[in-house]
Amino acid sequence: MFTIEHEFDATVVTLVDDAAAHRQEDIIVTAFDDCVTIEQLDPRTDTMQKITLSLAQIADLTASLNLPEGVYLRNKPDAPK
Numbered sequence: 001m002f003t004i005e006h007e008f009d010a011t012v013v014t015l016v017d018d019a020a021a022h023r024q025e026d027i028i029v030t031a032f033d034d035c036v037t038i039e040q041l042d043p044r045t046d047t048m049q050k051i052t053l054s055l056a057q058i059a060d061l062t063a064s065l066n067l068p069e070g071v072y073l074r075n076k077p078d079a080p081k
Contacts, residue, residue: 009033 001016015027028039036058038051053061063074 001018003014011031013029015029017024017026024066025038025041030037030039032078034055036053036055038053039048042049044081060074
């Protein structure tokens with residue numbers, strides 16, 4: 001299950017691990033204009049862990065989802081002239 005909320009400066013997606021036999025904490029993905037953050041509560045320390053990805057990293061991740069093992073360089077569009 002997941003939810004999507006559109007806030008003033010970001011879109012927030014919450015992923016709920018409802019089908020897992022050993023349920024993990026919810027994951028919160030927040031997309032801003034210049035980056036994406038991924039947060040999850042660490043129950044051992046009771047702190048929120050956060051990872052920040054650039055938009056280029058998100059594009060690489062998206063491109064990688066259906067590729068076999070290997071090292072890849074994503075073609076970037078030409079810079080404006």
